[in-house]
Amino acid sequence: MKRTKIKDLLHGEGGEVLVxxxxxxxxxxxxxxxxxxxxxxxxxxxxxxxxEHTLPDxxxxxxxxxTGSCVSVxxxxxxxxxxxxxxxxxxTEIRVYGSAPxxxxxxxxxxxxxxxxxxxxxxxxxxxxxxxxxxxNRLAFSIHRFFQDQxxxxxxxxxxxxxxxxxxxxxxxxxxxxxxxxxxxxxxxxGKIDFSQDFFGEKTFLTxxxxxxxxxxxxxxxxxxTFGPTFRAENSNTSRHLAEFWxxxxxxxxxxxxxxxxxxxxxxxxxxxxVMEHCAEDMEFFNKRIDTTILxxxxxxxxxxxxxxxxxxxxxxxQKASKxxxxxxxxxxxxxxxxxxYLSEKVxxxxxxxxxxxxxxxxxxxxxxxxxxxxxxMDVLLPNLGEIIGGSQREENYxxxxxxxxxxxxxxxxxxxxLDLRKFGSAPHSGFGLGFERLVQFVTGMExxxxxxxxxxxxxxxxx
RNA sequence: UCCGGUGUGGCGCAAUGGUAGCGCACUCGGCUGUUAACCGAGUUGUUAGAGGUUCGAGUCCUCUCACCGGAGCCA
Numbered sequence: 001m002k003r004t005k006i007k008d009l010l011h012g013e014g015g016e017v018l019v020x021x022x023x024x025x026x027x028x029x030x031x032x033x034x035x036x037x038x039x040x041x042x043x044x045x046x047x048x049x050x051x052e053h054t055l056p057d058x059x060x061x062x063x064x065x066x067t068g069s070c071v072s073v074x075x076x077x078x079x080x081x082x083x084x085x086x087x088x089x090x091x092t093e094i095r096v097y098g099s100a101p102x103x104x105x106x107x108x109x110x111x112x113x114x115x116x117x118x119x120x121x122x123x124x125x126x127x128x129x130x131x132x133x134x135x136x137n138r139l140a141f142s143i144h145r146f147f148q149d150q151x152x153x154x155x156x157x158x159x160x161x162x163x164x165x166x167x168x169x170x171x172x173x174x175x176x177x178x179x180x181x182x183x184x185x186x187x188x189x190x191g192k193i194d195f196s197q198d199f200f201g202e203k204t205f206l207t208x209x210x211x212x213x214x215x216x217x218x219x220x221x222x223x224x225x226t227f228g229p230t231f232r233a234e235n236s237n238t239s240r241h242l243a244e245f246w247x248x249x250x251x252x253x254x255x256x257x258x259x260x261x262x263x264x265x266x267x268x269x270x271x272x273x274x275v276m277e278h279c280a281e282d283m284e285f286f287n288k289r290i291d292t293t294i295l296x297x298x299x300x301x302x303x304x305x306x307x308x309x310x311x312x313x314x315x316x317x318x319q320k321a322s323k324x325x326x327x328x329x330x331x332x333x334x335x336x337x338x339x340x341x342y343l344s345e346k347v348x349x350x351x352x353x354x355x356x357x358x359x360x361x362x363x364x365x366x367x368x369x370x371x372x373x374x375x376x377x378m379d380v381l382l383p384n385l386g387e388i389i390g391g392s393q394r395e396e397n398y399x400x401x402x403x404x405x406x407x408x409x410x411x412x413x414x415x416x417x418x419l420d421l422r423k424f425g426s427a428p429h430s431g432f433g434l435g436f437e438r439l440v441q442f443v444t445g446m447e448x449x450x451x452x453x454x455x456x457x458x459x460x461x462x463x464x
Numbered sequence: 465u466c467c468g469g470u471g472u473g474g475c476g477c478a479a480u481g482g483u484a485g486c487g488c489a490c491u492c493g494g495c496u497g498u499u500a501a502c503c504g505a506g507u508u509g510u511u512a513g514a515g516g517u518u519c520g521a522g523u524c525c526u527c528u529c530a531c532c533g534g535a536g537c538c539a
Contacts, residue, residue, distance in 0.1 A: 027498045035498050048499085067489095082497045107475060107489050108500060114531065115475070169538065209539090234537055235465055247539065326535085337535075390539065435539030448532090460530095 001074070007042035010087060014077045019047060019089055020097075022125060023069045025108045036065060038073065041124075044131055044281050048080065048088040049073050061096050067108060068100030068125070113451050120455055120464045128290070131282035132452055135275060136440045140227070142274040143248055143436075146267055147225045152250060155217050155224040157210030162202055163414065170233040171205035172243075206231035211431060212365075212418055214251040215394060218429050219421050225250040227436075235459050239448040240386065242437060244457040251431035257367075257376040257393040260430035261353050264380055264389050265306045267434075268351070272298045275443055291445030297383070298443065300350065307352040311335070311374065314354050317347055334361050337386055344383045352381050364404045365418075366392040367428075378432070385442045391432020398422035 001018045009017060021040030028034045032053045037046040051058065051065070065071065075091040082088075105119050106126060116123040123129045144154065160174055176199040177183065184191035195203045210226040217224045226249045233243065250263065276283055276298060287295045309317070318329040318339055323346075327336040335354065344352050355378035356369060366375035380389035395401040401422055405412050412419060440452040450456035455464045 025500080027496095027501065029496060029498055030494090031497070033497085037499085050497085080497085082499075084499045102490060103474070105474075109475075109488060110500090111475065112532095117531095230539080232538075236537060237465085238535080238537090239533080241538070245539070387539065433539060438539060 003072075005042035006038070006040050006045065006047045009047055009077060009089075010043070010045060012077055012087075014079075014087075017075060017077045017089060019049070019073045019075075021047075021071070023065060023067055023071060023100075025067055026065055034062075034065070036071070036073075038071065039125075039130070041130055043134075044127060044285055048082075048085050049075065049091050049094075050088055051091045051094060055091060055094060058094070061094060064096045064099035065094070066100050066102070066104070068104035068106060070097040070100075071095065072097060113448060117450060117456070124454070127285065128446075129451075131279075131285050132440065132444055132446060133454065134282050135279050135286075135444055136452060138275050138279050139271055139440060139443065140436070142271055142278075143227060145274075146270050147223075147250065150223070152223045152225045153217070153221045155210075155214060155221075155226050157207065157213040157226050157228065159207055159229065160200070160204050161207045162200070162204055163212065169208050171208055172231050172233045174204045174206060175199070208232055209247065209249065209433065211249050211251065211433065212415075214249050214431060215418070215421060215429065218251040218253050218431070219425065219427065222253040223250070224252075237459060239450075240438065240441070242449055242453060242456055242458060245449075245453070246436035248434040248436055249431060251429065253427045253429045255393070255430040256428060257355060257378060257430060260391055260393060260432060261306075261308060261355065261378055264378070264391060264432050264434075265351075265353070268380070268388075269302050271439065272443065273302050276302075286444050286446075294443075294445040301382075304350050306380065307348040307350060309352065309354060310356045311354055311358065312356070314339070314343060317343060321347075332358050332360065340379075340381045340386055341383075344381045349383065351383070354379050354381065362392070364408045364410055365394050365401070367395045368400055368404065376430075380432075382442055385438060388438050388442065389432050389434045391430065393428065393430040396422055396426045396428050398426065 001016070003018045003020045004012065006019065006021065009019065019038055019040070021038040024037040024039050024046050026034055026036050034051045034053070036049040036051055038049055039046045053059075053062075072095040073089060073091050074093040075089040077087055078090050080086055080088040106122055111126070116126065116129070124133060147154070177193070177197065183194040183197045185194045195201075198204070208230055210228060210230070214224055214226050226247070228246065229244060230247045231244050232241075234241070252259070252263070255263070276295070283295060312331065314335065315329060315331050318325070321342060323342060325336070325338055325342075327333070327338065329339065343354075344350070355376070356374040357377045359368060359373060359375050362375045362377045366377045368375055376393035378391055379387050382388050395404060398419065402412055402419065405415065437449050437452050440446075441449050444452060446452050450458065
C-alpha cells in the first residue's frame with residue numbers, strides 16, 4: 001500500500017490509509033488509547049492518530065512512541081470525535097521505524113532560534129523551519145516560472161572564477177596547493193607563492209556574482225537569468241548577511257533602466273502573490289507566530305506601485321526631514337541604512353526604487369548618464385528589510401567603459417572578454433541581482449537570515 | 465571589524481555582594497475523546513573559561529571564548 005501524504009489526507013475521502021511521519025507529541029488517555037500527532041513535512045498541520053491499546057503488539061512499542069520518533073501507521077481515515085481537528089486516523093497497525101530517546105532535543109514547546117541553530121540537523125522538524133523551507137521552495141519554483149514564462153533562458157554561471165576585482169566584496173580563494181609548503185617563485189623561502197602550479201594554473205576564487213558572465217549570454221540569447229550560490233568573504237556579522245547565499249540575476253539585452261525597474265517590480269509582485277496563493281497555510285502561520293503584520297505588508301506591496309525617485313530627489317527628501325541622522329546627508333555620499341529606512345518606512349511607507357546614483361559611488365560597468373555625474377543604477381528598498389535588489393543599465397559604449405575602468409583602477413587586460421562584448425555587436429542592456437535569502441526573509445517575516453537557509457555559513461561558522 | 469548586550473539544570477528564565485530558585489521537559493502516581501492537556505510528588509547545577517577584589521562573588525574588576533542586537537560592507 002502506498003503512503004498518503006498528510007497534506008492530501010486532510011482533504012481526503014476516508015477509508016484505508018497508510019501514514020508515515022514523525023511523532024510531534026503523544027497524549028495518553030486512560031480510556032485505553034493514546035493520541036499521536038504525526039507530521040510528515042508535506043504541510044504544517046499534523047494528523048491525529050488514535051491508537052487503541054488493544055492493537056497487536058502495542059505494549060511492546062508503547063515506550064517507543066515518543067516525541068521525535070518515526071512511525072508508519074496503517075488505519076482508517078475517519079471523522080474525528082474530538083474538537084480541534086475534523087479528521088483523524090483510527091490505527092489498525094503501528095510500526096516504529098526509529099524511536100527517539102528522552103534526550104531528543106526538541107521539546108513540545110517553543111525554542112529560541114539561537115538554540116535551534118546549534119541543532120541545524122533537527123530544526124527542520126519544527127513547525128517554523130518546515131514552513132520556512134516550504135516557502136523557500138515555492139519561491140525558488142516561482143522564480144523559475146516567472147522567467148520561463150517570459151522566455152528567459154536559465155544560465156549556469158561558474159562557481160570558480162579568476163576575476164578577483166569585481167568590486168562586489170572580498171572573495172574566498174580556491175586552491176589545491178599545500179598551504180604548509182606552497183611552491184615559491186624563484187625558489188626563495190619567502191618568495192611570492194607560485195600560483196602557476198595551482199590546479200587552474202592561476203589564482204582562483206569562489207564567485208561573488210554571475211553578472212559579468214550573464215552579460216555574455218545576454219549578448220547572444222537576449223534574455224537570461226542565473227540562480228545560483230554566491231560567496232562573500234566579508235566579515236559581516238548581521239542578520240542580513242551570509243558568506244554563502246543564493247542570488248538571482250537576470251540580464252536583458254535591449255532593456256534600458258526603466259525596463260529594468262519595471263521588470264524588478266513586476267518580479268517581486270509576482271513572487272509575493274504566488275507564495276500567498278500557494279503557501280496559504282504556512283503564511284497564516286507566519287502571520288500568527290512570527291510577524292502579525294506580514295500578510296498585510298505583502299498585500300500592500302502587491303497592490304501599490306513602487307515609489308521611484310532619483311538619488312538626487314532622495315537626498316532632497318532627507319535634507320528636509322526633521323529627523324537627525326547619524327551619517328551626513330550630502331549629494332555624493334552613499335545612502336546609509338538609516339536613510340533608506342527613513343525613506344521607505346517613514347516618507348513613502350512602501351517599497352521604493354532609488355535610481356541615478358552618483359558615478360563615484362557605483363561600479364564601473366554601470367551606464368554613465370549624460371553629463372557624466374550619475375550612472376543608471378537602481379536599488380529596490382523594502383520597508384524593514386532594506387536593499388533586496390541592486391541593478392543597473394550596463395555601459396555599452398566601448399570607449400566610455402574603458403575610461404571608467406581606468407578611473408576605478410581596474411585592469412582592462414583582465415576584462416578583455418568583457419570589453420569585447422562592446423567591441424563586437426554591442427547593445428544596450430540591463431540587469432539586476434536579487435538576494436534569495438533576503439526575499440525568503442522578507443516573505444516569512446523571519447528576523448535573522450540564518451534562519452531562512454538550511455545551513456547558514458557566516459564568519460566562524462560552517463558546521464553541518 | 466566597531467559599538468552595545470547576554471552567558472545560571474536538557475530548554476526558557478529568576479535571584480540588593482550573604483543558604484542558587486521557578487516554568488517546561490523528564491520519572492512516579494492520579495484524572496481525562498485528549499489538543500502547548502490537567503492535578504500531585506520527585507530527579508536534575510564546578511552559575512561559559514581563567515585570574516583578581518572581598519570575611520563572603522551568579523552578582524564587582526581584568527582578560528579570553530561564545531552567542532544576540534545595531535553599524536559598516538552589501539544581496
